[in-house]
Amino acid sequence: MRMKSLLHYTENHRYCVYRDFCLSNLDNRMLSNTYQPMVGAFAISLYQLLFQQIPNEKIGYSHTEQQRRLFLTLGLEPSETGRKFLIEQTSKLEAVGLLQTSRIYVPENDDYMYEYELQAPLTPTEFFNTQHLTLLLRDKIGKFAVLSLREELWAKEPDEWSGTSRNKENISVPFYDIFELNTHVIDYELEQALTEVSTTRQPGMQLGEEGDGLNYAEIILRFPRGSANRHFVEKLRFNFEQMGTINYVVNKYDLSVQDLCRLLDEDGIFTPEGDIQVDELQHQANLHFRQGKKRQEQREVLSGKIVAIRQNEENSDGALQLEHAVQMEYYVEVPIQFKTKCDIHQYNMMLRNEPYTKLLKTFFPGSVPDNLIDIFEKIDLSYKLPGEVINVLIHYLMSLLSTNGDQRINRNFVEAIASNMLLKQVNSYEKAVQYIKDQSKVKGKQAAATGGGRARSYGKPVKMKPEIPIVQDNGEDNTVSEEDFEQMMKFAAEIQANKKKGGA
Template identity: 60%
Template sequence: MRISNLLQFTEHHRYCTFRDFSLSGMDSKMLSYIYQPMVGGLAISFYHFLYQHISSDRVGYSRIEQQRRLFLTLGIDPSEKGRKQLIEIASKLEAVGLLHSSRIYIPEQDDSIYEYELYAPLSPNEFFKTQHLTLLLRDKVGKFTVLSLREEFCTEEPAEIIHKAVHKEDLSIPFYELFQLNTHVIDYELEQALSEVAPSRHPGYQAASAEEMLNYADIISRFPRISKNRAFVERLRYEHEQMGMINYIVRKYQLSLQDICGLLDEEGVFSDQGEILLDELQHRANLQFRQGKKRSETSDRYAKKVIALRDSVDNDHEDQAREEYPVEMEFYLDVPPQFQGKCDIHQYNMMLRNEPYTMMLKKFFPGSVPDNMMDMFEKIDLNYKLPEEVINVLIHYLMSLLVSGTDQRLNRNFVDSIASTMLMKQITSYEQAVQHIRDQSQFKQRLEQERVSKAGASGSRGRSGSGYTRGGTAKQKPSIPIIQDVPQGMAVTPEELEEMRKVARKLDGKS
């Protein structure tokens, strides 16, 4: 029993018992002779006391009572020392498989109820086949006592049938040879009544998966009490809309219960009024999702690298004997300039179809393959699961872009965009990949032709205007007329010039 705070396990807390079996004479003897030496007499007394909460001729739940009855009946002081003693007793029973303890949180009452589910002791054959229980009994009572106890529970086989030559014939009659059931009529009322009468079991705690809905009890039971956001999280008990927002984020980003509790414990996810800031919580959940995805992808790649290195020696002979697949001529790709004079078109397409992508990269690069290039295609291979032949066609397409003189940079985002497009189109064969890159090339050619035609149309319109130059293309800026010659008027006479000078001196105060 894992109790971190003793104030959560007191005599004032309530409890109930559940069992779906009844003890037989053999079970009682197993408890006394086998289990009691392992867990102690007080633990077996505790087990019998819980068992007697329900009548021996019935199964199901007992009524809910306070744990004060447990302390008083077992003679344990309801103090801190007594709580530790009762927790230790219950833990021993749980360890040997006789008890299962659970804590059920009730949001309406803001209280917890302890549920003690009892299990029947193992039969002698099952017990002595369980190694860890047998070793524990040996440590408690010794090896020879274990052998003696084993003989106490079993009787020997008669001497007449011990011989191996005895022939044993199965004479038992199966059920359907003797009884005939009316399976044509299904009694739904009977099935529904049986399910309603049967005692319903409260499900134990399980970590919420991506398809399960979290409730307030799941979060508050795992949320730290000393957190600054504890008061805001406690308000979620009545805020069904905000709980819906939390479940939406949990499902969207595949978060576990621990992950969402950690995010709610961070600063800035609640407003001053205690409301969840959806955008901020979603942003942090996205960051955590991306980081976890990146870590898992990296670990998968490293693990597969180790496996590949370990099995490389064993796979050498298999690679040599691997069957080569031919390529139809309608799906032939042109030989790039790097391979001119080294192989013909038949050999090149056979390499694309059958060689691993690592070997193709080495053939395209005269020296060592750059690390960033190798990492990009390694991710496509191990994480995207694209076939090797499709990756080779992708390498051919990217190298042809470089040779064609395009200004497109082969960065990670560009390569990932092409690979993701292939994934969405479910391209899994060499022929599909070749057809895809041909469609892409034709699409780019159409775009280029449209751009050139639009440029030509704008140039022809510019011929009639002032913005057309000798090159036949339109200028980017409009042509602004500039006055080159100033029109000449009549010359000024010397008398008029002198008069003008007098006026200027007078204005300057020099007259």
């Protein structure tokens, strides 16, 4: 039983007991021989006392009473010491699977009541197949006592039957071979009556910090009493569908109880009938999520700057940073602006060992633009890319600028490449160099396929212009005779006359 304050668990609080089983002789023997050595005699006495709150021939709930009865029956003082001892005993029962305790908030009294749900003891087979219970019992009574106890609880099969299980045949008769049900007539009255008297119950909710969802009690405790939406929130107590929707939004956007209460207090979240506007709730939750994410990134950037400053101070004080060598197969070419400053060995060592802040300064004659510093700070502190991978990314971007004058470096472009590196798990210098080499090969193939242009076919066949044959001079004399020329002139005159007639 997890209890933050002893004032929430006193002899004045009410309680009830629930169970859906009865104890047999074997169960009683399991309680006394296996469970009692693990949790102690007082915890088993508490279990028996709670069991007796309901008649043996019945299952279900007991009457609601004050916990004072438990304190007096067990001989405990209703003080802080007695409360701590009772919480300790219930916790032992919960740990071994004999009890589940739930706390129920009652808005009318603005207080709690407690429900003790008893669980049946495990059968000998189930108990000794549960490893942690068997090991705990071994630690309490010893290994040989555990083996002896198991033999006492298990009746062996006769010797004449041993080894004959392979010849066992199941000859049992199934239900529908003997009985026939009249399924053509549906008795709605019987189904309704069985539903009304059924013993189904709402399962208990875990605490908000540990469970997968929030319950009504956690929301109503923190919701302001003077809010205009207070009566709408109070209706959520028995509206499990709406609570499921709320928990879906809470889980989707990682909201706390305080965040949810703040959103439910906004105007327009509820309809005049009291139903939740799911789209509006998700919209407000998304805005809160994005704002929280942005603030978290800013905090990480600020803390990262502080850590970097401290590391630089420590490195400057004494310990020299260890340099890492670069294998020849992972060398990259020196950019144009570095051709006269260093050779290929020096440049690759700088990429592998220098921080990205110093590498950026070498590319700019003056100060580095603030937008570039912000971009790579986010990649370093939010995306958690290693420093050598960021250096290779900077080299790749500068290579694109030198080879393609139309290329522009902006935040979206750089973050797209960084996110692609994260998806492909590029977390070392060698993987980063291999990544940019693969990207260069892909771009080269695309450029060759499109003829070096920027046109994109997107998978469709490109329609090329048809080739037109060109008349070539073959050296033959193709002069026209006078007779052919006169016929051509007559033909042209006839065409001209026909056009005039058509126009008239």
